[in-house]
Amino acid sequence: MCTMPLYMDVHRDVDASVEEVVEAHKKDLETQEKHGVKYLNYWVDDDEGAVFCLFEGPSKEAGEKVHKEAHGLAADEIFEVEQGE
Amino acid sequence: MCTMPLYMDVHRDVDASVEEVVEAHKKDLETQEKHGVKYLNYWVDDDEGAVFCLFEGPSKEAGEKVHKEAHGLAADEIFEVEQGE
Numbered sequence: 001m002c003t004m005p006l007y008m009d010v011h012r013d014v015d016a017s018v019e020e021v022v023e024a025h026k027k028d029l030e031t032q033e034k035h036g037v038k039y040l041n042y043w044v045d046d047d048e049g050a051v052f053c054l055f056e057g058p059s060k061e062a063g064e065k066v067h068k069e070a071h072g073l074a075a076d077e078i079f080e081v082e083q084g085e
Numbered sequence: 086m087c088t089m090p091l092y093m094d095v096h097r098d099v100d101a102s103v104e105e106v107v108e109a110h111k112k113d114l115e116t117q118e119k120h121g122v123k124y125l126n127y128w129v130d131d132d133e134g135a136v137f138c139l140f141e142g143p144s145k146e147a148g149e150k151v152h153k154e155a156h157g158l159a160a161d162e163i164f165e166v167e168q169g170e
Contacts, residue, residue: 006128008128008130008137010095018167021169022169025169025170041168041169041170042168042169042170043091043093043139043164043166043167043168043169044166044167044169045093045164045165045166045167046167047165048164050164050166052093052137052164052166054128079128079130079133079135079137080130080132081128081129081130081135081137082103082128082129082130082131083126083127083128084106084107084110084126084127084128084129085110085126085127
């Protein structure tokens with residue numbers, strides 16, 4: 001296989017509405033290409049202020065750069081993951 | 086819309102190999118139906134001992150019951166989420 005690493009990032013205590021997270025994600029999509037990143041999906045718990053972003057990319061740092069450049073909402077943690085099934 | 090709630094659970098400091106997580110997930114799939122739960126996907130960070138499980142179900146507790154009954158590896162946190170896109 002020759003696939004890019006897969007990452008799940010976790011944002012906690014996010015002080016943004018679901019609408020703002022949706023907008024932030026759109027900015028990620030506009031910014032990702034230059035860093036070789038592809039955001040695949042994300043999940044939001046509005047009550048808890050938690051956001052999970054699943055992305056492919058060359059490194060954790062590439063994902064950090066996209067978030068920083070797109071909207072500044074940095075993840076608290078980024079995990080390199082294997083997807084089940 | 087008439088869809089079941091969606092949840093992301095997070096397991097931290099998991100003391101199990103990827104193979105054991107794969108086996109645990111199979112047991113979830115065998116156990117889920119009686120609790121009205123459907124595991125959709127999962128992601129494993131073997132180095133960090135982190136596992137994320139995405140599931141539909143009637144409640145967080147239903148997901149807890151499946152894990153408890155299937156293999157006993159309880160999640161540390163369960164978030165009710167909306168999926169992006």
